[in-house]
Amino acid sequence: MTRLKAGGPAIAKQGILVAFIVFMIAFSLMSDRFLSADNIMSVFRQSAIIGVMAIGVTIVVIGGNLDLSVGSMLSFATVLVVDLHDKIGPELAIPVMVLATLCLGAINGFLIGILRLNSLIVTLGMLSAIQGLVLIYSGGQNVDIVDQRGTWFAIFGRGAVFGIATPIIIFGALALIFHVIMTTMPFGRRVHAVGGNPTASVFSGIPRSRVVFMTYLISALCVAIAAIILGSRVMGSQNNVGQGYELQVLAAVILGGTSLLGGSGSILRTVLGVLMLAFIQNGLILMGQPYYTQWLVTWAVIIVAVWLDVAAKRGRLFSPIA
Amino acid sequence: MSDAQQPALRLQGIVKTFPGVRALDGVDFEVMPGEVHALLGENGAGKSTLMKVLAGMYQPDDGKIIIAGRPVRMTTPIEAKAEGVVLIHQELSLVPEMSAAENIYLGELPRRSFGRVDWKTLEERSNTILKRLKCSFRSEVTVANLSIANQQMVEIARALTVDARVVVFDEPTASLTDAEKVVLFDIINDLKAQGVGIVYISHRMDEIFTLSDRITVLRDGAYRGTLTTAHTNEDEVTRLMIGRSLDLSRDEAAPTFGKTMLEVRNMGCPGLYKDISFSVREGEVVGFYGLVGAGRTEIAETLFGLRKPASGEIRVDGEPVEIASPRDAIALGISLVPENRKEQGLVLQMNCRDNMTLPQVQDLTAGPFVSQGAELAIFDQYRDRLAIKTPSWKQPVGVLSGGNQQKIVIGKWLSMQPRVLIVDEPTRGIDVGSKSEIHQLLRELAGQGYAVIVISSEMPEVLRVSDRIVAMYHGRIMREFGIHEVTEDSLVQAISGIRVDEPA
Secondary structure, three states: OOOOOOOOOHHHHOHHHHHHHHHHHHHHHHOOOOOOHHHHHHHHHHHHHHHHHHHHHHHHHHOOOOOOOHHHHHHHHHHHHHHHHHHHOHHHHHHHHHHHHHHHHHHHHHHHHHOOOOHHHHHHHHHHHHHHHHHHHHOOOOEEOOOOOOOHHHHHHHOEEOOEEHHHHHHHHHHHHHHHHHHHOHHHHHHHHHHHOHHHHHHOOOOHHHHHHHHHHHHHHHHHHHHHHHHHHHOEEOOOOOOOHHHHHHHHHHHOOOOOOOOOOOHHHHHHHHHHHHHHHHHHHHOOOOOOHHHHHHHHHHHHHHHHHHHHHHOOOOOOOO | OOOOOOOOEEEEEEEEEEOOEEEEEEEEEEEOOOOEEEEEOOOOOOHHHHHHHHOOOOOOOEEEEEEOOEEEOOOOHHHHHHOOEEEEOOOOOOOOOOEHHHHHOOOOOOEOHHHOEOHHHHHHHHHHHHHHOOOOOOOOOEHHHOOHHHHHHHHHHHHOOOOOOEEEEEOOOOOOOHHHHHHHHHHHHHHHHOOOEEEEEOOOHHHHHHHOOEEEEEEOOEEEEEEEHHHOOHHHHHHHHHOOOOOOOOOOOOOOOOOEEEEEEEEEEOOOEEEEEEEEEOOOEEEEEEOOOOOHHHHHHHHOOOOOOOEEEEEEOOEEEOOOOHHHHHHOOEEEEOOOHHHHHOOOOOEHHHHHHHHHOOOOEEOOEEOHHHHHHHHHHHHHHOOOOOOOOOOEHHHOOHHHHHHHHHHHHHOOOOOEEEEEOOOOOOOHHHHHHHHHHHHHHHHOOOEEEEEEOOHHHHHHHOOEEEEEEOOEEEEEEEOOOOOHHHHHHHHOOOOOOOOO
16 A cells, blocks of 8 residues: 555656657658758757756756746857957857856855745846846847857867767767766755755755755856857857747756656756757758747647646546645 | 434445555445544555545545445545535645635635625624634634634534535644644534534544544555444554554663763753753653643754754763754764654655665765665665665655654664754654554664654653653743653643642
């Protein structure tokens, strides 16, 4: 009797994976190009920016909080690194930008971790505050790098190592590193504990404030890395380049099955969520759909994924009680 | 057929399975009108599942529910209520921001035209019910402002909006004081006199023997028998419930105490406690006894670095110390098994092993990684030592029974090898079998030289485990008793604030 299983039907448990495979089969039947190596590589490459950001947000969410500020933080970081590139050179621009972005993360971390303010409100506020900061910094001008061919900065967005695009390598490496941290290191365990039950964590001697603070620093670090890829790929930046990214990132995290209540989630599954979103968008475009259909389809996919996830936990599709 | 001869409610051969588990295996149960029928079983025996079937929250896979002679099928709690079956939950399920009246009629507010709420009727009816329950507050009051006991009254009032045939009380006294219990028992007896069938679920034997007419026992999801309360005794019930007799004896070998491990002098914290002085020696169990709110938990939290004392001194092993955080406390070798295991003790969705090693996970490393081997070694050791029943360490703690959850928390803190172990309400809400195991364990720990502080609101518990008892009232220590000089009367006097100069 005590052996109540946590899950229901196996198919619902693997909802995301099943849906992913169904989509892949459907799209490959409808478009010859869909499963070509070229197309797959280009989807991987395009998903890297969302993916890198989603890694950080997954960790924040496992820790029991949200981060909606990553979109405008990306605008900030990209504008900064591109603008500084020509002013002080890439070897200084990158560390300065990373530090500045970490400061923004530290503000989130301080307000949410130390002062214990609600993360939704804080990061939603930061979303618009940082956008304002970007506009003040740039004076409303878009920025770009003049000598686009002669800079080694191009390696991050446009380069390749052993034939694999650098963004994919960065995304893959980060996913692996943070997956290992979250699953095998004490810090990962603590993030899970703090997200799962903050009170019990404090009663276990875990420095809850510090752990939450760290999750926001990691999130900011991921944004900074995403900004390097983005800036390097575009070699310029609009003031609002990251607008809307926060929702796509959150969508990928949710699609990957990370619980918004905190305490459980997985980086590797987030990667799956990221890829799934990217392939859906790519498939729709290959089928000749206008790009905005992807917003509707993405929404539907997320609803179904969340539903299957909840159903798996309940053991049935509908339930009058939670 | 008259109602008097046929059961108000009858369950026949109820079977309910969850994936991989047969939670209920052909359970029979009946309640006559005007009868209090106690339902007993260890945590995880299937009581809650049975009651959820009864309340329409679960559908049985097999078996019949017969109400007043008529087989029924209920798919929601509302339908069950319409049949006259009401469940009063163990955990309060009120909306704190709403008034008592709104809560009482939640989901079935009386309406006027255009769906507007008929406030006048609502309050009139609610006040009538509250009066019937002899409540001193009116229905307009916001629930959040009521005491826990009064909130429970609202919960009970909810049951009486219909002509209830059967009212199920699930552990109703878990958070009540003794005085409040008396009121509750009066209400139960009133309902009984009105011909309502009562199902009473509790772990407290004394209550069951005071209140019930018959006792039905479940074990491992199966029906074990029904006893007439007047013709049975605690021992028989316990044997039916856990399959063996309980060893209630106290180890009378004279304990040997070592040096003073923890000493508190004149510690005070405004509004919580003042002038607290006591000490605990190695090998000694000091029981803190008092009413809820007497300041015992707050003292424990202070010793564990969760609160800051305004004055006074704490010495650990003779050294004056400052404890500013749980980390400090842990470093000093103080462990706290907190009062509320679900909120403070465990991360419910985390597995058993990870919960147990949580306070020391940063030390159990091989290089930068958590050492799985070291973790498993600790888990296995304490699983065996505390006889924790779980199929595997991978099991999320939330699915274990209350007793096993509590053992995980105890294991978690024992594995820290503490010099001072504080346990706050160690057996709250767990079944008699696990309870007695935990009592024995506390005695054993003392025997191995641990300095132990046990905070409890249950007199038999403090009497059974303690070497000394500190009686508290309103944030003050009233008296300290050696276990051989204490009597129940003097203890009750002390925690009620009555000072006696001569030991009774």
